[in-house]
Amino acid sequence: MRIHGLSRTAYLTFAAAALVAAPASAKTISVSADTPDANEKLQEALIMAVSGDVVELGAGTWKLTDGLSLDVANVTIRGAGTDANGSILDFSDQQGAGEGLLVTSDDVLLTNFAVLNTKGDGIKSKGADRIVYHELRVEWTAGPKETNGAYGIYPVESTDVLIDSVFVRGASDAGIYVGQSKNIVVRDSFAIENVAGIEIENSYDADVHDNIAMRNTGGILVFDLPSLPMQGGHNVRVFDNIVKDNSTPNFAPKGNIVASVPTGTGVLVMANNNVEIFDNAFEDNGTANIMIVGYRYPYKDDKYQPLPRQIFVRDNAHGRAGFAPGFPGGAEMAAAMGGSIPPILWDGSGNAIVNDDVGVLSLNLPDVQTPQSEAKPSPVDLKDSAPAALPGIKLPASMEAKVQ
Amino acid sequence: MKRLAAAFAAALLCASGGAAVPVAGPDQALIDGDKMPRKLSEFGLFVSGGAALQAGVVPYELHTPLFSDYADKARAIWLPAGTKAEVGGDGTVAFPVGTVLIKSFSWSGQGGGKPVETRLLIHRKDGWTALPYVWDADGRDATLAIGGRRVPVSFTEPDGTPQAISYAVPNKNQCKECHAEAGAIIPIGPKGRNLVFAPQWQAFRSGRFTWPANRIAPLPRWDDPKSGSVAERARAYLDVNCAHCHNPKGSASNSGLFLRWTDDPTGVNYGIGKRPTAAGRGSGGMEFAIKPGDPDHSFLIYRLESLDPGIAMPELGRGAVHKEGAALLRQWIADMPEAKKN
Numbered sequence: 001m002r003i004h005g006l007s008r009t010a011y012l013t014f015a016a017a018a019l020v021a022a023p024a025s026a027k028t029i030s031v032s033a034d035t036p037d038a039n040e041k042l043q044e045a046l047i048m049a050v051s052g053d054v055v056e057l058g059a060g061t062w063k064l065t066d067g068l069s070l071d072v073a074n075v076t077i078r079g080a081g082t083d084a085n086g087s088i089l090d091f092s093d094q095q096g097a098g099e100g101l102l103v104t105s106d107d108v109l110l111t112n113f114a115v116l117n118t119k120g121d122g123i124k125s126k127g128a129d130r131i132v133y134h135e136l137r138v139e140w141t142a143g144p145k146e147t148n149g150a151y152g153i154y155p156v157e158s159t160d161v162l163i164d165s166v167f168v169r170g171a172s173d174a175g176i177y178v179g180q181s182k183n184i185v186v187r188d189s190f191a192i193e194n195v196a197g198i199e200i201e202n203s204y205d206a207d208v209h210d211n212i213a214m215r216n217t218g219g220i221l222v223f224d225l226p227s228l229p230m231q232g233g234h235n236v237r238v239f240d241n242i243v244k245d246n247s248t249p250n251f252a253p254k255g256n257i258v259a260s261v262p263t264g265t266g267v268l269v270m271a272n273n274n275v276e277i278f279d280n281a282f283e284d285n286g287t288a289n290i291m292i293v294g295y296r297y298p299y300k301d302d303k304y305q306p307l308p309r310q311i312f313v314r315d316n317a318h319g320r321a322g323f324a325p326g327f328p329g330g331a332e333m334a335a336a337m338g339g340s341i342p343p344i345l346w347d348g349s350g351n352a353i354v355n356d357d358v359g360v361l362s363l364n365l366p367d368v369q370t371p372q373s374e375a376k377p378s379p380v381d382l383k384d385s386a387p388a389a390l391p392g393i394k395l396p397a398s399m400e401a402k403v404q
Numbered sequence: 405m406k407r408l409a410a411a412f413a414a415a416l417l418c419a420s421g422g423a424a425v426p427v428a429g430p431d432q433a434l435i436d437g438d439k440m441p442r443k444l445s446e447f448g449l450f451v452s453g454g455a456a457l458q459a460g461v462v463p464y465e466l467h468t469p470l471f472s473d474y475a476d477k478a479r480a481i482w483l484p485a486g487t488k489a490e491v492g493g494d495g496t497v498a499f500p501v502g503t504v505l506i507k508s509f510s511w512s513g514q515g516g517g518k519p520v521e522t523r524l525l526i527h528r529k530d531g532w533t534a535l536p537y538v539w540d541a542d543g544r545d546a547t548l549a550i551g552g553r554r555v556p557v558s559f560t561e562p563d564g565t566p567q568a569i570s571y572a573v574p575n576k577n578q579c580k581e582c583h584a585e586a587g588a589i590i591p592i593g594p595k596g597r598n599l600v601f602a603p604q605w606q607a608f609r610s611g612r613f614t615w616p617a618n619r620i621a622p623l624p625r626w627d628d629p630k631s632g633s634v635a636e637r638a639r640a641y642l643d644v645n646c647a648h649c650h651n652p653k654g655s656a657s658n659s660g661l662f663l664r665w666t667d668d669p670t671g672v673n674y675g676i677g678k679r680p681t682a683a684g685r686g687s688g689g690m691e692f693a694i695k696p697g698d699p700d701h702s703f704l705i706y707r708l709e710s711l712d713p714g715i716a717m718p719e720l721g722r723g724a725v726h727k728e729g730a731a732l733l734r735q736w737i738a739d740m741p742e743a744k745k746n
Contacts, residue, residue, distance in 0.1 A: 039551075040553060041551065065554060095572070098713065104584075104587070119713035120719075147685065150714070173682075179682065227679075255689050299672075
């Protein structure tokens with residue numbers, strides 16, 4: 001793995017210099033878990049906050065029955081830590097709302113608290129531009145279960161999204177899920193025992209780097225799906241991540257696309273354009289370290305493009321892979337190939353360049369209508385000259401300043 | 405009886421030595437301002453000491469209402485003096501600044517049918533404001549519950565099933581979740597095609613609403629077979645109960661599932677053959693929101709019949725299953741020709 005920290009540090013120095021002083025009226029609203037009606041008090045604080053305010057969660061555990069929401073721009077929710085002694089928003093007894101915390105305003109910083117055992121999603125932000133998720137824990141504490149909520153951290157329909165130093169575990173869909181958004185950074189985070197560790201879906205311009213995705217069903221997913229308002233996902237870079245031992249049996253509710261992700265998948269690209277996967281460390285992913293496929297379901301959407309295109313793979317470190325392919329016919333393929341299939345799997349649709357020095361197995365299913373049962377697997381060489389590098393994501397300086 | 409109570413209240417005031425208090429109407433300055441008064445009575449929309457409407461505050465009904473835990477809802481509107489509401493050609497209503505839409509929730513089996521909660525939607529200069537008030541135990545006034553509240557409520561469902569639920573009074577932000585369009589609060593229910601103009605409303609209608617030249621066909625009543633086919637009534641139900649979020653500018657815009665009366669009911673964006681995207685557990689192991697001919701494998705039905713917060717739709721304001729509404733939608737899906745199947 002290369003270390004990219006240096007350039008980031010230089011950028012942050014610049015960002016900090018650009019930091020503007022907070023408005024004089026800004027105040028800190030402290031809330032304690034130890035008061036009667038703590039649920040209502042905390043929600044009131046989130047409603048009464050004005051731009052510039054910090055809502056400060058004291059250390060302690062809130063037993064919450066209803067979802068919380070923030071709809072005021074430029075507010076920070078800051079806790080006293082993410083561990084057992086920190087600020088814990090416990091939704092084990094949740095009776096209402098589709099998520100634990102919902103943010104619908106711009107320029108919000110969420111930092112240093114934990115959201116546990118929500119019935120639906122953990123923290124969702126919708127139409128919340130320049131949101132920063134920083135030092136958070138979203139966890140279903142009993143580990144992988146089909147009855148866990150779908151997404152841990154779930155920004156959607158937003159421009160400028162930063163997810164930095166978060167821990168997510170147990171999501172029955174994706175631990176970190178960024179959907180229908182633009183200009184995204186997911187970094188320095190830890191996704192464990194989710195169906196999908198980190199998923200970038202129907203989104204443009206994302207950097208996913210320096211994360212650890214382990215013991216999920218699939219580590220990092222880059223998807224584009226039909227019939228959604230924003231599609232045509234493109235320009236995603238996945239680099240410097242550790243993607244390891246993604247071996248948890250798929251526990252997603254059936255019907256969801258993610259329920260079709262084979263156990264043992266490292267990085268999975270489906271129907272996206274311009275994706276770069278480089279400098280990652282892969283190990284112990286039983287199906288494949290990297291899988292590149294088309295969208296193979298019927299759809300009614302003339303605008304949808306189901307093939308993966310301009311996918312570029314280079315300079316990754318590959319440990320053991322392909323020893324337990326989790327798709328129909330996979331075991332037979334592995335047996336025929338001496339016990340394991342190559343670490344990179346391509347369904348044969350669209351196009352990709354793979355310059356890693358490992359084997360690539362093509363299923364030779366060039367059009368997405370051909371059923372997988374007609375796969376004719378054969379090794380394939382996808383080496384080619386490197387395309388122009390995708391530009392890195394730059395977030396507004398105001399966002400970087402918040403995590404310093 | 406109401407008049408008697410009012411007279412009694414007035415007599416009490418006089419007896420206490422205060423000057424005779426004029427019968428206060430709605431406090432337009434307070435309505436127009438930016439305050440969030442702690443007590444509902446401060447607005448003067450109700451006759452002091454209870455939930456009787458002040459003179460000039462006019463009750464109204466809807467052809468198809470939003471289901472809320474089998475609550476009886478009393479709706480009323482206050483239009484400031486000298487103003488008119490203008491109904492557009494698409495049925496949306498331009499309410500003047502100073503308008504208040506009032507909705508009180510009660511159950512006949514709960515507290516003698518006294519209201520439990522009253523929500524105000526106030527049109528102020530900078531947009532609509534939603535304020536939830538919970539009635540005090542003595543039923544004389546209601547108190548602002550800006551952070552929401554849970555209230556135990558007991559009632560009997562139409563089929564005779566006794567129910568005890570934890571009724572959720574929405575917090576101020578949750579009001580917005582349903583009432584938001586492109587981030588701004590708007591009224592949901594009172595659209596031109598859904599407003600009922602009963603005889604007592606006729607005068608109000610003619611005096612205070614201006615209508616477009618082209619007549620707007622009324623929305624079917626979801627539970628009245630004379631008002632439309634099963635499909636029409638199902639679509640009216642979806643429009644009122646779902647489309648405030650499920651439209652391209654609503655809270656569920658990212659779902660790609662759009663259920664407005666005006667949406668194409670044969671399209672994938674109406675749910676037919678639509679696979680789950682962010683449904684999570686809400687898919688219930690099913691492949692499609694609507695599978696023609698097969699309501700048992702249509703997760704739209706699954707979500708309407710669930711009370712689990714990770715599954716239930718709508719996400720807010722439903723602590724009981726609307727059995728009769730779900731039955732209508734089941735019939736609609738069962739009647740769909742399977743040939744349309746994706």
